[in-house]
Structure formats: C-alpha cells, structure tokens
Amino acid sequence: MSQMRIIILLAVVLMSIALSALLGPHIISPFGATDTDREILFSVRMPRVLIAFLMGMALGASGAVLQGILRNPLADPYILGISSGASLTAALAIIGGISFLGSFTIPVFAFTGALATGGIVGMMGWKRGGLWPERLLLAGVGLSFLFSALLMLMMSISTDEGLRRATLWIFGDLSMSEWSRIPYGLAFVVVGIALSATRAKALNALILGDEFAHSLGFAPRRERSILFVSVGLLTAASVSLGGMIGFIGLLMPHIMRFFIGSDSRLLIPASALGGGALLCIADLISRSALPPMELPAGVITAIIGAPYFLYLLRRKDVLSV
Amino acid sequence: MRTRIIAIVLALSCCRIAFAADFADPPKRIVSLSPSTTEILFAMGLGDRIAGVTNYCDYPQEAKQKPRIGGMSNPSLEAVLSLRPDIVVMTTDGNPKEFEERLVSLRINTYVFEARTIRDLPRGIRKLASALGVEERGEKLAKSIEKGIRKAAPPAAGVAARAAKEKVLFIVWPEPLLVAGPGTAIDDAVRLLGAENIASRASTAYPKYSIEEVIRQAPEVIIIGKGSGMDMVAVSKGLLNRLSSVPAIKNSNVCYVGDGLYRLGPRVAQGIEELAQCLK
Amino acid sequence: MSSASKPAILDLEDVCFSYEKSRQFIHDLAFSVGEGSFIGLLGANGSGKSTILKLASGILKPSSGKIALWGKNLFDLNGRDRAKLISYLPQTLDISVPFTVQELVGMGLYPYDIPPAMSVADALDIAGLTDKAGARLTDLSGGERRRTFIAMTLVQGAGLLLLDEPLANLDIRYQIELIRLLKKLREAKALSVVMALHDINVALQFDKVMLIRDGNIIGSGRPDEVLSRDMLLRTFDVNVEIKRSGDSVYVSFENNF
Numbered sequence: 001m002s003q004m005r006i007i008i009l010l011a012v013v014l015m016s017i018a019l020s021a022l023l024g025p026h027i028i029s030p031f032g033a034t035d036t037d038r039e040i041l042f043s044v045r046m047p048r049v050l051i052a053f054l055m056g057m058a059l060g061a062s063g064a065v066l067q068g069i070l071r072n073p074l075a076d077p078y079i080l081g082i083s084s085g086a087s088l089t090a091a092l093a094i095i096g097g098i099s100f101l102g103s104f105t106i107p108v109f110a111f112t113g114a115l116a117t118g119g120i121v122g123m124m125g126w127k128r129g130g131l132w133p134e135r136l137l138l139a140g141v142g143l144s145f146l147f148s149a150l151l152m153l154m155m156s157i158s159t160d161e162g163l164r165r166a167t168l169w170i171f172g173d174l175s176m177s178e179w180s181r182i183p184y185g186l187a188f189v190v191v192g193i194a195l196s197a198t199r200a201k202a203l204n205a206l207i208l209g210d211e212f213a214h215s216l217g218f219a220p221r222r223e224r225s226i227l228f229v230s231v232g233l234l235t236a237a238s239v240s241l242g243g244m245i246g247f248i249g250l251l252m253p254h255i256m257r258f259f260i261g262s263d264s265r266l267l268i269p270a271s272a273l274g275g276g277a278l279l280c281i282a283d284l285i286s287r288s289a290l291p292p293m294e295l296p297a298g299v300i301t302a303i304i305g306a307p308y309f310l311y312l313l314r315r316k317d318v319l320s321v
Numbered sequence: 322m323r324t325r326i327i328a329i330v331l332a333l334s335c336c337r338i339a340f341a342a343d344f345a346d347p348p349k350r351i352v353s354l355s356p357s358t359t360e361i362l363f364a365m366g367l368g369d370r371i372a373g374v375t376n377y378c379d380y381p382q383e384a385k386q387k388p389r390i391g392g393m394s395n396p397s398l399e400a401v402l403s404l405r406p407d408i409v410v411m412t413t414d415g416n417p418k419e420f421e422e423r424l425v426s427l428r429i430n431t432y433v434f435e436a437r438t439i440r441d442l443p444r445g446i447r448k449l450a451s452a453l454g455v456e457e458r459g460e461k462l463a464k465s466i467e468k469g470i471r472k473a474a475p476p477a478a479g480v481a482a483r484a485a486k487e488k489v490l491f492i493v494w495p496e497p498l499l500v501a502g503p504g505t506a507i508d509d510a511v512r513l514l515g516a517e518n519i520a521s522r523a524s525t526a527y528p529k530y531s532i533e534e535v536i537r538q539a540p541e542v543i544i545i546g547k548g549s550g551m552d553m554v555a556v557s558k559g560l561l562n563r564l565s566s567v568p569a570i571k572n573s574n575v576c577y578v579g580d581g582l583y584r585l586g587p588r589v590a591q592g593i594e595e596l597a598q599c600l601k
Numbered sequence: 602m603s604s605a606s607k608p609a610i611l612d613l614e615d616v617c618f619s620y621e622k623s624r625q626f627i628h629d630l631a632f633s634v635g636e637g638s639f640i641g642l643l644g645a646n647g648s649g650k651s652t653i654l655k656l657a658s659g660i661l662k663p664s665s666g667k668i669a670l671w672g673k674n675l676f677d678l679n680g681r682d683r684a685k686l687i688s689y690l691p692q693t694l695d696i697s698v699p700f701t702v703q704e705l706v707g708m709g710l711y712p713y714d715i716p717p718a719m720s721v722a723d724a725l726d727i728a729g730l731t732d733k734a735g736a737r738l739t740d741l742s743g744g745e746r747r748r749t750f751i752a753m754t755l756v757q758g759a760g761l762l763l764l765d766e767p768l769a770n771l772d773i774r775y776q777i778e779l780i781r782l783l784k785k786l787r788e789a790k791a792l793s794v795v796m797a798l799h800d801i802n803v804a805l806q807f808d809k810v811m812l813i814r815d816g817n818i819i820g821s822g823r824p825d826e827v828l829s830r831d832m833l834l835r836t837f838d839v840n841v842e843i844k845r846s847g848d849s850v851y852v853s854f855e856n857n858f
Contacts, residue, residue, distance in 0.1 A: 040533040211691040217684030217712040292534035
C-alpha cells in the first residue's frame with residue numbers, strides 16, 4: 001500500500017511540474033508551440049518552475065527535520081526566525097557588495113545566518129537540560145520580529161540600490177528566477193536532504209525523546225547538531241532562491257505523515273517532493289490568477305496553508321502534545 | 322523600494338476641491354502633503370511660503386531643506402499642527418481622507434488638489450492658485466505647461482500615429498518588474514503621443530508585471546524611468562537580458578528617461594518631451 | 602541473595618552525581634545487578650529512583666565513581682554496543698508523532714547492521730500486539746503503548762532492562778499484564794529487569810527490592826525481609842504494614858486516613 005502511495009506522490013509531483021510549465025497566463029501547447037512560446041517556456045517558465053520546485057523541496061524537508069529535532073509539530077524555519085536570520089545575513093552580503101564566492105556568496109551568508117539564529121533560538125529555548133517548545137517558539141517569534149525590524153531600519157536609512165534589492169528577501173518573490181540560480185540551489189538542497197536522510201534513523205529516535213535516542217545508541221546532542229546543519233543548508237537554499245515563503249515547511253510534514261507515514265526515512269523525501277509540488281502550484285496560481293499582473297507566491301501558500309493548518313489544529317491525533 | 326513606489330503612486334494621484342476657504346489675506350504658511358503639490362507650489366514661486374513638506378518631497382533641491390511632516394499616507398498630525406499652517410494642501414488619493422477630517426475639525430484650512438490626468442493638470446493648478454490668492458502665477462504656470470504639452474504632443478501627432486500604434490512598456494523598477502499601468506500620468510502621456518501602453522489593461526497603477534507577458538506582448542519600445550539616484554542601466558541589465566527576444570531590445574529601442582512623469586506637476590511637459598524623443 | 606551467586610551484569614561503585622553544582626544529589630551509590638534479576642526500586646516521588654536509572658543507563662554522567670556493564674566501563678562502550686546490552690524506558694511517553702506500532706518496534710533494530718535473533722513479528726507476538734501492528738501510537742491505550750515499547754526493547758535485544766515507573770497511569774489489569782509479561786520474558790530469555798515504582802503492593806512481586814530515599818539506598822533485600830513497618834516509615838514517612846493472611850500478602854494503610 002505504501003508503494004502505491006509513493007507512486008501516487010511521484011505522479012502528483014511530475015504533473016505539478018508539467019502543469020506549471022505548460023499553464024500560466026497563457027497555455028502553451030507542447031505540440032503547437034510558436035517561437036515565442038518556446039522562448040517563454042525555456043527562458044522564463046522552466047527556470048522558474050525548477051527554482052520553485054527546489055525551494056519547495058527545501059522548505060518541506062527542513063520542516064520535517066526541524067519538527068523532529070525540536071519534538072514540536074509547530075516548528076518550521078519561518079516560525080522559529082531561522083529564515084529571518086538567513087535573510088538578514090543574505091541582505092548584508094548584498095548591501096556590502098560581497099561576492100568573493102560568486103553565485104554561492106548569498107547562500108553561504110544565508111547559511112551562516114541560519115546557523116547563528118538557530119543557535120540563539122536553541123540557547124533561549126534551553127532550560128534545565130531540555131528544549132522547551134513554548135520558549136523556542138517565543139524566542140523564534142521575537143527574533144524574527146527583531147530581524148525584520150533591522151531590515152526595515154536599514155531600508156529606511158539608506159537609498160542604496162543593493163539595499164532595495166535586499167528587501168526582496170522580506171517578500172518572497174520567484175519572478176526573478178534564472179538558470180544561474182539553479183547550481184547553488186541544487187547543491188544546497190541536495191546536500192541538505194542527503195545529510196538529513198543519512199541521519200533519518202537518529203531523527204526517528206530523537207522524535208521519541210533524548211532518553212529513547214540514547215537508549216537506542218545515538219548521541220542526542222551530536223545527532224541534533226548534524227541534523228540542524230542540514231536545516232541550515234535547506235533554509236539558506238530556500239531564502240536565497242526566493243526569499244521568505246511560509247506555511248510549506250509547517251504543513252507539508254503533517255500532510256505527508258498522513259499520506260505516507262511518520263518514519264523520517266520516507267517522511268523527509270516525501271515532504272521535500274510534496275513541498276516542491278505545492279510551491280510549483282502556488283506559484284502557478286500566483287502568476288496566472290490576475291494576468292498580466294503577478295501576486296507574491298507567499299500569499300497563495302498562506303491562503304492554501306492557513307485553512308489547512310486550522311483544520312489540523314482540530315484533529316487531536318496530530319497535535320496531541 | 323516599496324516606499325518609493327508608494328511615493329510615486331501617491332504623488333501621481335490628484336485632486337478635487339473639497340473645501341476652499343475665502344481668504345482675507347493670502348495664506349502665508351502652507352504645508353504640502355504630497356511631492357507633486359510641493360513641486361507646483363515651488364514652480365509658482367511660493368517656496369518661501371512653504372512651511373512643511375513630506376519626507377518624499379525631494380524636488381526642487383530647496384524642498385529638502387523644509388521641515389518634514391512624515392509620509393503621505395501617514396503624516397504626523399502633531400508635526401503639521403506645530404508648523405501653525407494657514408492652509409494644508411493635500412491630494413485625493415495620496416492622503417487619507419480621515420486626516421483631512423481631523424484637520425478640518427481642528428479648524429485648519431485644507432485644500433484638496435484633484436487633477437488626475439495630464440489634461441486636468443492646468444485647470445487644477447489654476448484652481449489651487451486662486452485658492453491661495455496667486456491667480457496670476459497659477460495662470461502663468463498653467464499656460465507654460467499647456468504650451469509644453471502642445472509642443473511635445475501636438476494633437477496631430479496622435480492622429481497620425483493612430484494607424485499603427487507603437488507598443489510601449491514603461492518600466493518603473495526592473496527587479497521585481499514593476500511597470501506604469503492605467504491611471505498614471507505615464508499611461509496618459511503614452512496615449513497623448515499616439516502610442517499604446519501594453520500595461521494599460523492591468524488593474525493597478527503600478528502592477529508587478531509578468532515577464533512572460535512582456536515577451537508575448539512584444540513591446541517595440543521599452544522606457545526605463547529613473548530610480549532615486551541609481552544607475553538604472555546597471556540595475557536593468559539582468560532584466561533586459563531576459564527580454565532579449567523582444568523587438569524593443571532587438572532593435573535597441575530602449576530608452577532611459579527622468580522622473581518627470583512620476584508626479585503630475587510642473588515637470589510633466591518635460592517628461593512628455595523626453596518620452597516623445599524615445600518614440601521618435 | 603538469589604542473584605549474588607551469579608556474576609554481576611551491572612555494577613555501580615561510589616557513584617556521585619549532582620544536578621546543581623552546589624548540592625550533591627547522589628553520594629557514593631553502590632549496587633550490582635546479577636543476571637536474571639528482577640529488582641524493584643521503591644521510593645517516594647522525587648526520592649531519586651529515576652536519577653539512579655538514568656545514571657545506570659549512561660544518560661546522566663556521574664561526577665565520580667565507576668559503572669561497569671558486563672565488566673566493561675559503561676562510558677568506554679560506543680553507543681550502538683551499549684544499546685545492545687542495556688535499554689532504558691523513560692516514564693513519560695509523550696510522543697505526538699503518529700508512528701505505527703510496527704515502525705516503533707522496528708526502531709529496536711537501529712543499533713544493528715545485521716538483524717538479531719528476535720524479529721519484529723516475534724516481538725509483536727510476545728507483547729500481544731500482532732493485530733495492532735499497523736495502528737498508530739496516538740490511537741493506542743496506555744497499556745498498549747507500554748507494551749509497544751517493551752516489544753521495542755525486546756527487538757533491541759538488550760539483556761538488561763531499566764524501566765522507569767512503567768506502571769504509572771496503568772489500571773490494575775494492565776499492571777498485572779505487564780508484570781506477568783516481564784516475568785515470562787525473564788524466564789525465557791535470561792532477561793534482567795530493574796524497575797522504578799512507588800506502589801508497595803507491586804514491590805511484593807519482585808525478587809529484590811531496594812528502598813530509595815534522598816538518593817540513597819536505605820535498605821535492600823527480599824520483599825519479605827525489607828518491607829517492614831520501620832523501613833516503610835523511613836522510606837515514605839507513613840505508618841503502613843505488610844499483612845499476610847493465607848497465601849495473600851497486602852499492605853495495610855491502618856488508620857492513616
């Protein structure tokens with residue numbers, strides 16, 4: 001039965017990619033494509049669809065990992081302020097005109113910001129030898145307010161071009177997707193997902209609790225740190241690819257736990273694929289709903305995601321903490 | 322970025338007389354709540370009577386020396402009151418109606434400038450001038466603008482070009498792509514010049530525009546407006562690369578212009594003139 | 602007494618531990634567990650039973666002293682090797698993720714590359730959970746949850762089980778069921794069990810009882826030797842007595858109410 005579901009998931013993924021490449025403000029028929037259609041397909045839609053998919057994968061997988069290592073069904077990099085921290089350092093790199101790592105500069109800076117923020121949130125959430133969910137969430141919310149305010153402040157006091165570009169990181173935007181973003185996006189997403197997938201057993205054990213994890217032969221702190229690095233890589237990828245887009249990281253693991261099961265070995269890749277498909281569809285809606293205008297993809301994910309989230313809250317078996 | 326866009330949107334919107342007081346004496350202390358009215362007041366030579374302007378009023382240079390009263394959508398009531406204005410000049414869309422009501426309830430004279438299109442501008446200026454008791458100066462400015470518009474866009478030009486309208490896209494900001502849409506002075510000017518703004522069927526004034534729609538609509542001329550003090554050639558490079566198949570770029574019909582048309586004010590004629598050069 | 606003749610599988614010597622720097626909680630703790638033992642740690646809430654079990658399993662590190670597992674230093678073993686010898690089940694099982702019974706029991710295989718003797722199916726059978734294999738943890742009763750985790754430790758194959766208050770929140774039927782299951786397993790698999798508890802009636806079922814107070818072992822021995830009025834007063838600060846009538850043994854609360 002679970003094999004059947006994996007096949008269904010893969011079919012949905014392929015269909016989402018194909019649909020978002022062929023649909024849009026205008027439908028492109030693969031058979032009767034004009035030169036303009038081909039141009040639009042290859043230089044506008046394909047990079048955009050692939051970047052949306054990579055970004056959605058990063059969001060879905062990072063949510064699955066973070067919910068596990070924090071033992072908190074409400075965790076995701078967005079809520080815990082990790083995305084804001086990554087955005088802030090990414091913005092600093094842009095403003096500072098730093099580019100010594102080429103196209104990898106921004107994601108590398110975003111990665112350090114993600115790790116640093118995660119560290120601060122972790123320290124604030126740590127009390128009497130354990131992580132306290134509500135402390136973590138409040139610390140994350142507080143930090144993301146602080147980081148957004150810092151970004152706003154920098155914008156208000158400067159008219160510099162780089163800074164204006166940096167504000168893109170506040171509002172998620174996929175319209176700037178270009179082929180040149182694919183290499184670093186792919187590298188960070190693949191390494192991030194691979195790293196978490198190799199530690200998937202440890203993640204399962206951590207979900208049961210540190211004492212269980214220890215009893216099953218894992219070193220909880222070490223495993224949590226390794227898994228957190230993968231969250232940092234994935235958050236850096238998503239922020240660098242398209243800024244801050246919420247709800248996918250929070251919801252996709254919940255959806256997949258129902259659809260495919262809770263075992264992290266399956267849940268991480270499934271959440272990644274599901275997140276990719278969802279963001280492709282959300283972006284498709286955002287650019288097709290009111291042509292020739294575009295809406296931010298984050299608005300669509302919130303409109304899809306928030307009601308589902310509220311529905312989940314009513315199901316006691318999902319959030320029976 | 323966002324604030325600049327909002328500033329532009331607000332600056333371009335204009336006016337209706339809601340309340341025109343009779344003045345025994347011409348008002349001496351004027352507070353202007355939008356960059357376009359600030360420019361008009363300066364152009365009428367009333368610079369020394371301006372007591373306060375918004376944070377976005379950056380033209381002419383002297384405007385930057387004036388006391389600031391906050392943004393257009395969120396001016397500070399306290400800052401306005403502390404300037405003891407004889408009259409507060411505001412615009413219909415740019416400033417909140419509630420703010421005007423507050424001022425009226427505090428017995429402060431207000432004047433709402435209501436021209437919204439290039440055609441209405443001279444009339445709007447004349448009305449404003451008469452409300453401020455400077456009819457002659459208003460008449461002079463209105464005349465010069467009318468003359469400028471006629472020169473840049475002679476009525477015949479529109480008729481002549483009607484046969485084959487040139488498709489134009491006016492880019493306000495390249496990343497993300499924001500363009501001039503319906504209801505803007507730019508859209509107005511493009512039509513006056515007998516060309517067609519491909520973004521005029523969007524539903525907001527400065528829409529975030531779909532890149533693939535640009536490719537599909539194939540504009541013949543692309544005009545890039547000035548950003549506040551930025552090198553627009555550098556900023557737009559990435560976008561123009563992606564649009565390389567569009568006729569405008571193939572035929573090097575890309576044109577960089579100033580910000581004359583961002584505000585429905587004295588520099589509109591100059592803006593139309595620049596636009597006309599691009600469409601030649 | 603019965604375990605003394607067999608070699609010790611767990612040996613604690615002069616173990617000290619403190620949660621806060623200022624106050625030492627456990628001082629010079631020493632005891633050993635022989636093969637096939639069935640030991641109950643009896644004490645009031647907060648007396649240190651959990652701390653002792655966590656020290657013995659290596660979750661908490663002692664500030665001084667020695668802990669040996671099958672003659673080897675506990676902290677010299679790597680995690681996976683340790684997991685094959687000893688298994689600790691925490692008191693609270695507050696897991697909100699809906700793992701299935703089968704998935705959870707299968708986690709017992711994590712320390713192994715080559716699966717050990719007992720399969721997941723066997724463990725489910727022994728724990729009476731075969732027909733619940735596909736059920737989600739979040740849909741199980743308290744007793745079924747406990748049995749699921751016992752089955753996990755069976756698959757894990759550890760010879761020593763440290764169980765922290767496994768009977769808490771279980772009704773009498775499940776308490777009896779669980780004790781019976783553990784006794785059966787001990788016979789069949791030479792399993793040793795150390796269990797923290799606070800119910801004197803349950804303590805009567807064990808081969809050996811250790812009375813814990815303020816992190817110290819204040820008495821140790823067969824239930825009939827150690828559960829005297831005097832010792833129970835020192836353990837719990839109340840006057841209770843073990844009464845016998847015929848075959849049944851029970852605790853009398855006397856006129857404490």
